[in-house]
Amino acid sequence: MFSSNGDRAILDREPRFDDITSSLKSVSKMPKAAFRETAQVIATARRFNEEVVRPRALELDRLKHEDPDYLPWDMVEEANRRGFYTMFIPKLFGGHGLNMPSLSCFMEEVASGCTGIANLIGVHYLGVATLCASWNLRVMNRVMRDTAEGERNGKPCLISLAITEPGAGTDVEELELVGKAKVTCHAERVPGGYRLNGNKIFISNGHLSTWHMTIAYTDLDDPANTTVMLAVRNGMEGFSFGRQEHKMGQKACPASELIFEDCFVPDDLVCFDALQAARHTRSMQAVTMQVIDYVLSGSRAGVGSFGTGVARGAYEEALRFASQAEVGGKLLINHEWAQCVLAEMYKNVALARLSYVETNYANGLYGLFKVLHYKPLFYLMKYLPQQFVDAVVQPFLNMDFVTWLFRKIYFDWQREDEYQRTSGWASLSKFSATDAGVRNCQLALELMGGAGVRTDQVAEKHLRDSKLLQIYEGTNQLNRLNLFKCLIGRSVPAAKVFED
Ligand SMILES: Cc1cc2nc3c(=O)[nH]c(=O)nc-3n(C[C@H](O)[C@H](O)[C@H](O)COP(=O)(O)OP(=O)(O)OC[C@H]3O[C@@H](n4cnc5c(N)ncnc54)[C@H](O)[C@@H]3O)c2cc1C
Numbered sequence: 036m037f038s039s040n041g042d043r044a045i046l047d048r049e050p051r052f053d054d055i056t057s058s059l060k061s062v063s064k065m066p067k068a069a070f071r072e073t074a075q076v077i078a079t080a081r082r083f084n085e086e087v088v089r090p091r092a093l094e095l096d097r098l099k100h101e102d103p104d105y106l107p108w109d110m111v112e113e114a115n116r117r118g119f120y121t122m123f124i125p126k127l128f129g130g131h132g133l134n135m136p137s138l139s140c141f142m143e144e145v146a147s148g149c150t151g152i153a154n155l156i157g158v159h160y161l162g163v164a165t166l167c168a169s170w171n172l173r174v175m176n177r178v179m180r181d182t183a184e185g186e187r188n189g190k191p192c193l194i195s196l197a198i199t200e201p202g203a204g205t206d207v208e209e210l211e212l213v214g215k216a217k218v219t220c221h222a223e224r225v226p227g228g229y230r231l232n233g234n235k236i237f238i239s240n241g242h243l244s245t246w247h248m249t250i251a252y253t254d255l256d257d258p259a260n261t262t263v264m265l266a267v268r269n270g271m272e273g274f275s276f277g278r279q280e281h282k283m284g285q286k287a288c289p290a291s292e293l294i295f296e297d298c299f300v301p302d303d304l305v306c307f308d309a310l311q312a313a314r315h316t317r318s319m320q321a322v323t324m325q326v327i328d329y330v331l332s333g334s335r336a337g338v339g340s341f342g343t344g345v346a347r348g349a350y351e352e353a354l355r356f357a358s359q360a361e362v363g364g365k366l367l368i369n370h371e372w373a374q375c376v377l378a379e380m381y382k383n384v385a386l387a388r389l390s391y392v393e394t395n396y397a398n399g400l401y402g403l404f405k406v407l408h409y410k411p412l413f414y415l416m417k418y419l420p421q422q423f424v425d426a427v428v429q430p431f432l433n434m435d436f437v438t439w440l441f442r443k444i445y446f447d448w449q450r451e452d453e454y455q456r457t458s459g460w461a462s463l464s465k466f467s468a469t470d471a472g473v474r475n476c477q478l479a480l481e482l483m484g485g486a487g488v489r490t491d492q493v494a495e496k497h498l499r500d501s502k503l504l505q506i507y508e509g510t511n512q513l514n515r516l517n518l519f520k521c522l523i524g525r526s527v528p529a530a531k532v533f534e535d
Pocket of ligand 1: 158196197198199202203204205206208212236237238239240282285290503506507508509510511512513533
């Protein structure tokens with residue numbers, strides 16, 4: 036019960052349900068062709084699953100277990116041959132330009148077969164999203180066209196994202212915490228560019244990528260106000276790979292150490308820094324916050340789709356087993372308790388899926404995808420011939436004015452409540468779908484008994500894979516705090532988040 040006017044005032048500030056549920060507003064605004072595209076994307080992923088992922092998931096897991104330095108180049112080449120690394124890159128930058136929300140559907144499908152192989156493809160788009168969130172169109176054009184060229188000549192050109200450092204994980208993914216982070220990756224301003232020193236760890240696809248979107252700081256005592264994003268390419272002097280992590284799951288996707296020793300990054304590969312922020316937008320800190328927010332709001336929905344995928348993979352294994360195994364003289368599936376477990380698992384998949392779909396609607400209305408979903412632009416880009424885009428539109432991307440315009444749209448004209456909504460929903464999807472993934476894997480093993488723990492069955496691999504999802508893209512604890520901050524705490528002035 037609300038006993039005082041003060042309590043009522045809090046309720047009045049609370050956003051109404053229809054204010055925060057983006058699908059109600061968004062479905063009618065989405066281009067219809069995007070829905071058809073999504074159906075095609077799902078069919079493509081299913082084919083890949085049947086032909087490649089399911090037959091090879093256990094083999095890749097075993098190969099990496101036996102040789103920690105193993106790199107699944109053949110799988111990367113197969114994905115490259117099928118166009119998976121450019122499928123969701125906008126046509127403007129040489130890609131196939133399929134709508135971004137369908138990437139999550141693609142990922143759910145592949146993750147239902149193997150989360151490691153899903154990450155081998157999906158984390159490339161984390162690099163792409165980070166590059167795009169800088170809205171430096173010149174660097175975006177250069178790097179993504181490299182990926183498109185890599186598809187044409189059969190030499191995969193992947194993009195990784197390097198934020199995490201040995202002493203800084205959770206805190207460098209949250210602006211309120213970045214100020215206190217113990218960062219060591221230093222970018223020193225020198226004539227013509229930056230000199231980079233330091234280490235990054237746990238970088239997914241590091242050893243397999245050609246470009247690395249690297250976050251560093253010009254003042255290690257003030258990281259929040261001095262963040263720079265640099266595009267580092269393999270072969271640059273002073274850049275090398277260190278060890279690969281030996282991790283419990285998602286073994287198909289390496290987690291690498293990147294080492295920078297006096298690595299010079301020229302100005303034309305600086306995605307953003309304080310100088311550019313001052314020229315194009317309000318403040319460095321505001322830009323950093325929005326870049327982090329745009330990236331994580333997209334990528335956390337993506338991890339939500341991985342969680343949904345692994346939840347589904349576990350459900351499908353459990354269903355298959357229950358339909359074949361006999362217990363107490365009848366099929367397991369005809370025991371009521373088994374039916375209840377399967378109903379619970381089905382519910383976990385369905386709700387996890389709804390959470391990432393809803394987050395993608397928010398991203399389409401207010402987040403990283405909003406320009407791409409603007410109907411006239413969507414159809415223009417869909418039907419303009421690629422040769423025309425390359426010959427006529429592409430040269431504009433190198434003009435300073437175009438970068439300025441996009442930064443105005445994305446940084447200065449973005450309202451705070453809009454990015455809080457996308458960020459809050461992305462966290463909701465990330466922790467609820469990945470928790471559902473782990474839960475379904477546990478339920479599958481309970482239902483399957485001894486058969487579930489055999490290493491020649493995929494159920495135990497799903498459980499090992501699913502655990503990692505609760506950690507990357509911000510731990511699930513951190514994401515719960517972010518949901519509180521964005522969707523609950525903002526209407527309660529007395530609430531303090533991330534203050535300790
Ligand atoms: C398989 C895998 C792939 C990865 N891929 C990448 C990648 O491609 N690129 C990249 O940059 N990074 C990557 N990471 C790193 C990942 O983002 C970090 O591991 C993650 O952010 C957690 O950081 P940490 O491991 O340092 O844990 P810590 O930050 O040390 O957290 C330890 C514990 O403390 C809790 N905690 C920390 N701070 C707070 C707080 N303020 N309030 C409450 N609780 C808190 C956490 O929830 C956690 O329980 C990857 C990690 C893994 C496991």
